Amino acid sequence: MSYIANDDRYNLMQYRRCGNSGLKLPAISIGLWHNFGENDTVDNCKHILRTAFDNGITHFDLANNYGPPPGAAEQTFGKIYKDDFIAYRDEMIISTKAGYKMWEGPYGEWGSKKYLVASLDQSLKRMGLEYVDIFYHHRPDPETPIEETMSALDLIVRQGKALYVGISNYETKEAAKAITCLKELGTPGLIHQPKYSMFVRDAEEGLLDLLQKTGVGCIAFSPLAQGLLTDKYLNNIPAGSRVGRSLPNGAITEDALSQQVLSKIRQLNIIAKGRGQSLAQMALAWVLKDDRITSVILGVSKPQQIEDALKCLKNIEFDMEELLQIDKILSG
Numbered sequence: 467m468s469y470i471a472n473d474d475r476y477n478l479m480q481y482r483r484c485g486n487s488g489l490k491l492p493a494i495s496i497g498l499w500h501n502f503g504e505n506d507t508v509d510n511c512k513h514i515l516r517t518a519f520d521n522g523i524t525h526f527d528l529a530n531n532y533g534p535p536p537g538a539a540e541q542t543f544g545k546i547y548k549d550d551f552i553a554y555r556d557e558m559i560i561s562t563k564a565g566y567k568m569w570e571g572p573y574g575e576w577g578s579k580k581y582l583v584a585s586l587d588q589s590l591k592r593m594g595l596e597y598v599d600i601f602y603h604h605r606p607d608p609e610t611p612i613e614e615t616m617s618a619l620d621l622i623v624r625q626g627k628a629l630y631v632g633i634s635n636y637e638t639k640e641a642a643k644a645i646t647c648l649k650e651l652g653t654p655g656l657i658h659q660p661k662y663s664m665f666v667r668d669a670e671e672g673l674l675d676l677l678q679k680t681g682v683g684c685i686a687f688s689p690l691a692q693g694l695l696t697d698k699y700l701n702n703i704p705a706g707s708r709v710g711r712s713l714p715n716g717a718i719t720e721d722a723l724s725q726q727v728l729s730k731i732r733q734l735n736i737i738a739k740g741r742g743q744s745l746a747q748m749a750l751a752w753v754l755k756d757d758r759i760t761s762v763i764l765g766v767s768k769p770q771q772i773e774d775a776l777k778c779l780k781n782i783e784f785d786m787e788e789l790l791q792i793d794k795i796l797s798g
């Protein structure tokens with residue numbers, strides 16, 4: 467093994483209990499949605515994962531369809547895990563998901579037991595793992611009974627292929643039903659993964675209250691609104707940014723960068739400067755200010771972005787005036 471982790475790593479990170487479970491997650495987790503596909507260099511991916519782990523980030527979030535193409539991120543992670551992290555397996559939380567299309571035919575997506583069990587078997591093979599720590603159903607299935615989908619998650623835990631299970635992209639009513647179903651099956655839901663940021667606040671409309679009431683953790687994805695809540699777009703669209711790239715599941719488009727959005731970004735940046743933070747640091751801190759949030763998932767293309775983001779943990783408190791100013795900007 468060529469990689470030896472930083473001895474001081476656990477002193478560099480804050481850890482939060484995931485709902486009522488015994489599991490703690492780092493306040494910042496690393497997501498492999500983009501930048502771990504076939505067109506990305508393994509050396510850069512390796513540097514990203516090493517930098518994360520050296521700073522106490524123990525949780526790495528994947529899905530079967532991450533890449534591009536689908537499956538590529540898990541393959542890349544598997545290569546790096548074998549080279550660098552196999553000795554640290556018991557110190558890592560590795561999660562993956564299934565729900566989006568992975569192969570042709572009626573069994574290649576959504577939420578049937580057939581699909582979920584087969585997909586996780588494929589994911590474990592790609593990553594070279596015996597089990598994942600968390601397995602998510604990635605999106606609700608409008609046709610499959612939720613009881614079947616949740617029973618598949620229960621089965622996967624009982625088979626030893628996952629330690630915990632969670633859901634993602636479920637709205638409040640759907641989440642409530644899933645959480646109740648899992649509890650009745652005897653495999654309580656650990657965590658919900660919704661999209662949540664300053665720009666996307668649907669989770670505040672009952673979901674966060676539900677998760678707190680039921681003792682389920684919450685991990686927010688796209689806390690930087692896929693890069694909008696950074697200084698990247700303060701002036702123009704930089705070369706190599708996500709805008710205009712062919713990415714799945716709602717990547718940034720030029721239409722998302724309206725003059726109204728750009729105005730909000732610039733006004734928020736002024737508040738961030740007043741706090742001694744970058745816009746990205748403030749955006750992460752704003753999500754983490756809520757103690758119902760277990761962790762935020764950060765996607766990065768460079769190791770330096772991790773080191774910069776970690777500085778948000780120095781100040782996740784907001785006074786009432788700052789919150790009112792932010793809400794005023796966001797409301798237009």
